[in-house]
Amino acid sequence: MASIDIITTKEVAHLLGVTTKTVFRLIESGDLTRAARGLVDRASVERYLANRQGGRTRVWSEHTAWGALALLSGLTADWLGSVQTSRLRSTLRSIDTEDLIVRLRDRATVHTYTGHRSVITRLSADDRLVVVDTTVLGQVADTTQVNAYLDPAHLATIVGSLGLKQAADGRMTLRVTTFDIDRVRRIANHGTALASVDAATSLDPRTRGLGERTLADSSTRLTA
Structure with missing residues (x-):
């Protein structure tokens, strides 16, 4: 089995710009993977960062994210109201791909x-x-x-x-x-x-x- 590349919780906190307490919460929630006491699997940090690029972008709710994916797939999003669907379609036409990826994160x-x-x-x-x-x-x-x-x-x-x-x-x-x-x-x-x-x-x-x-x-x- 390949060895796991590890990083300390203090280093993770520095990379993410958060406190170590927040890092421990991310571990408990499953967003980061604990390798050993005080150590985190580096791959999980990279995955977390990839999923949260452009962190200042507002993330859509689960239902809105799936509505956006339906529209992008050429389908209707009948669980959304007509006004929300219209606004969502307008947003999809104006944002760039990086922002779109971030907004869809909570699907x-x-x-x-x-x-x-x-x-x-x-x-x-x-x-x-x-x-x-x-x-x-x-x-x-x-x-x-x-x-x-x-x-x-x-x-x-x-x-x-x-x-x-x-x-x-x-x-x-x-x-x-x-x-x-x-x-x-x-x-x-x-x-x-x-x-x-x-x-x-x-x-x-x-x-x-x-x-x-x-x-x-x-x-x-x-x-x-």
């Missing part, structure tokens, strides 16, 4: 895991999950990883039954959202917006760049 809470390779097949076939198809971005299918959304009610059961272990650099990404999972599935199955925004926060520079470009394309089509 779900991200958990990453490691586990036996066979687990990926089982996760991909689990109808409680909405698996995001990265091939719509032009990537070759990768059977060594999975990226999926699910209702919080199922997370503990799935993690426990499959023996998943939380790891900041894990290749099994489960994104927990309280938004209606059938609507999430519909958005995932239309267009590239959801796959794009997921890719845009990847720790891999090539995947991140691809996600940013395809998300920008979705925004461009909205303004056409």
